Amino acid sequence: MSDLKDLEKKIGKVPRVFRDMAEKDPMMYDKILEFDNYIWADGSLTKQTKKILAIAITAAMRDNRALAAQMAGAKNLGVKKEEIEEALRVAFLLSGMPAYAQGRNELDALYE
Amino acid sequence: MSDLKDLEKKIGKVPRVFRDMAEKDPMMYDKILEFDNYIWADGSLTKQTKKILAIAITAAMRDNRALAAQMAGAKNLGVKKEEIEEALRVAFLLSGMPAYAQGRNELDALYE
Amino acid sequence: MSDLKDLEKKIGKVPRVFRDMAEKDPMMYDKILEFDNYIWADGSLTKQTKKILAIAITAAMRDNRALAAQMAGAKNLGVKKEEIEEALRVAFLLSGMPAYAQGRNELDALYE
Amino acid sequence: MSDLKDLEKKIGKVPRVFRDMAEKDPMMYDKILEFDNYIWADGSLTKQTKKILAIAITAAMRDNRALAAQMAGAKNLGVKKEEIEEALRVAFLLSGMPAYAQGRNELDALYE
Amino acid sequence: MSDLKDLEKKIGKVPRVFRDMAEKDPMMYDKILEFDNYIWADGSLTKQTKKILAIAITAAMRDNRALAAQMAGAKNLGVKKEEIEEALRVAFLLSGMPAYAQGRNELDALYE
Amino acid sequence: MSDLKDLEKKIGKVPRVFRDMAEKDPMMYDKILEFDNYIWADGSLTKQTKKILAIAITAAMRDNRALAAQMAGAKNLGVKKEEIEEALRVAFLLSGMPAYAQGRNELDALYE
Structure with missing residues (x-):
C-alpha cells in the first residue's frame, strides 16, 4: 500500500473507489496507480x-x-x-x- | 483597435473571426474583447x-x-x-x- | 444592485452563486452581469x-x-x-x- | 420518397447520408424519417x-x-x-x- | 400497454418518466416506444x-x-x-x- | 517494438502518433502501451x-x-x-x- 501513500501525497486525496479496488480488483488497481503516479509527479509543471x-x-x-x-x-x-x-x-x-x-x-x- | 493589440499580447494570437467581427458586429466584438481582456490578464496565475x-x-x-x-x-x-x-x-x-x-x-x- | 433586478427580469431567476459573488468578488460579478444583460436582452429573438x-x-x-x-x-x-x-x-x-x-x-x- | 420531400420542407436540407440510407437500409431509414417528421413539424414552436x-x-x-x-x-x-x-x-x-x-x-x- | 412489457423485456427496466408519459403525452410516448423497441431488439448484436x-x-x-x-x-x-x-x-x-x-x-x- | 506488434493484433491499427512517440517520448509511450495492452486483451469481452x-x-x-x-x-x-x-x-x-x-x-x- 506504499504506492497509495505516494499517490495521496501527489493528488491530495484518493477517492474511496480506488481504496475499495485495492481489495476487489488488484490488477486494475495496480495499473491505475502506476499510471496515476506517472502523470501527477512534479515535472515541467508542479x-x-x-x-x-x-x-x-x-x-x-x-x-x-x-x-x-x-x-x-x-x-x-x-x-x-x-x-x-x-x-x-x-x-x-x-x-x-x-x-x-x-x-x-x-x-x-x-x-x- | 488598441484593445485588440492588448489582447494579442495576452493570448498570443487572435482568431480571424474576431478580426472580422470588429467591422461587422462592433457591439458584440467590444463585449467579447472586454471579457477576454479581463480573463486573460496576469493575476494569481500568469x-x-x-x-x-x-x-x-x-x-x-x-x-x-x-x-x-x-x-x-x-x-x-x-x-x-x-x-x-x-x-x-x-x-x-x-x-x-x-x-x-x-x-x-x-x-x-x-x-x- | 439595480443591474441584478434588471437581470432577474430578463432571465426569470438569478442563481444564488451570483448573489453571493456580489459581495465576495465584485469585479467578476460586474463582468458577468454586464455580459449576461447583453446576451439576454430582447432583440431579434425574445x-x-x-x-x-x-x-x-x-x-x-x-x-x-x-x-x-x-x-x-x-x-x-x-x-x-x-x-x-x-x-x-x-x-x-x-x-x-x-x-x-x-x-x-x-x-x-x-x-x- | 414522398416522405423525404416532406422532411425536406421541414428541415430545409436532408443530409446525403439519409438519401443513401433509403437504398441501403430501408427499415432504419423509415424509422428515422418517421421520428424526424414528428419532431420537426410546426407545433407550439415553429x-x-x-x-x-x-x-x-x-x-x-x-x-x-x-x-x-x-x-x-x-x-x-x-x-x-x-x-x-x-x-x-x-x-x-x-x-x-x-x-x-x-x-x-x-x-x-x-x-x- | 403490451408494448411497454415488450420494451421491459428488452431493456430490463423502463424509467418512470416513460410510464408517466403514457398518460400525459401518448403520442410522444408511442414514438419513443416504437423507436426504442426497434433499437433494442436482438439482431447482429444481442x-x-x-x-x-x-x-x-x-x-x-x-x-x-x-x-x-x-x-x-x-x-x-x-x-x-x-x-x-x-x-x-x-x-x-x-x-x-x-x-x-x-x-x-x-x-x-x-x-x- | 514487439509490444507494438502485440497491440496492433489487439486493436487492429496503431495510430501514427504512437509510432512517433516511440522515438520522441519513450517513457510516455511505454506507459500508454502497457495500459492499452491491458485494456484491449481478450477477457470477459472479446x-x-x-x-x-x-x-x-x-x-x-x-x-x-x-x-x-x-x-x-x-x-x-x-x-x-x-x-x-x-x-x-x-x-x-x-x-x-x-x-x-x-x-x-x-x-x-x-x-x-
Missing part, C-alpha cells in the same frame, strides 16, 4: 499546477463528482483559492458560465 | 499558465479548432513544449487518450 | 425564446443544475410547458433520449 | 424556431458537421442571420466562446 | 451486448442518471459484473478515469 | 466487442478522428458491418442522430 488543470477540465466537462474530488485534493496540496478562481474563469470562457458557477459553488463551500 | 489551462480544456472537450488556436497562442507567449505535453497527460487521465493523441499531433507539428 | 434555447442547450450537455435553473427562469417569464416539451424533442434528436427524459422529469415536476 | 434550437445545440456540443447541416437548412427555411447570431450568443454563455466563434465562421460564410 | 454499449456510452458522457438506469437494466437481463467492468475500462481509455470511477461506484453498489 | 464499444463511445462523443481510427481497427479485426451499424443505433438513442449519421458516413466509406 503537481499543484496539474491539480489546477484537473479542476478546469472537470468543470468544463460538467463532471461534478470529479470536480469536487480534484478540488478537495488541490486544497490539501496548498493550492490557493485565488488560483482556482482564475482557472474557473478560463473554464467559463471556453466552456460556459455553468462551469464557472458550479466551480464557484464548490470553491466557496470548501475554502470558507 | 497568462502562460492560463494558456496551458485553455489547451487542456479544449483537448478534453474534443474542440480541435479551439485547441489549435490556443496552442498557437501558447507558443507565441513562450510556453514550453514540455509544459504542454504534461498538461495533455492530465487531459488524458480525465478525458481519455484521444484528447492526448490529438494534442500530441498538434504539438509535434507546431513545435518541430 | 428573451422567452432565448430561455428555450438555454433549456435545450443545457439538456443536451447533461448539465442538470443549469437545466433546472434555466427551466425555473423560463416558467417565471411565462414560457409555456408545451414549448419546452417541443424544445426537449429537438434535444432528443440531436443529443439523445436521456436529454429528453431528464428534461421531462424537471418539466413535469415544475409545471404540475 | 419549424424555424426548432432549427434555431438545433443550431444552438450543435454549436454547444462542438459538432461541426451537424452545425453546418442545421445552419444550411435554417437558411433554406428563411431563418434570419440576426436570429442565428443571437442564438449563438446563448450558446457562448452556456457552452463557451468557441461555440460562438465556430458558429460565426459558418454563419458569415453561409449568409454573405 | 440485447445484452447493446446494454453493455449503453453503459459505456453513458459513462463516457458523464450522464450519471442514464448510467444508473442502463446498469440496472443490464443486471435484470443477466449481464455479468465482469463484462460491465471491462466495458468501463474501454470508457476509461477513451473518455477518462472519472468515467471508470463513477461506473465502478454504481457497479459495486448494484452487484454486491 | 477484443472485437471492445472495438464495437470504442466505436459507440467515440461516435457518442463526436470525436471524429478517434471514431475513424477505431472503425479502421475494427475492420482489420474482422468486426462485421452489421454489428457496427447496430452499435451506432445505440449511440443514436443515447447521444443523438448526428452520432449515427457520422458513424454511417465512416462505415459506408470503409466497408464498401
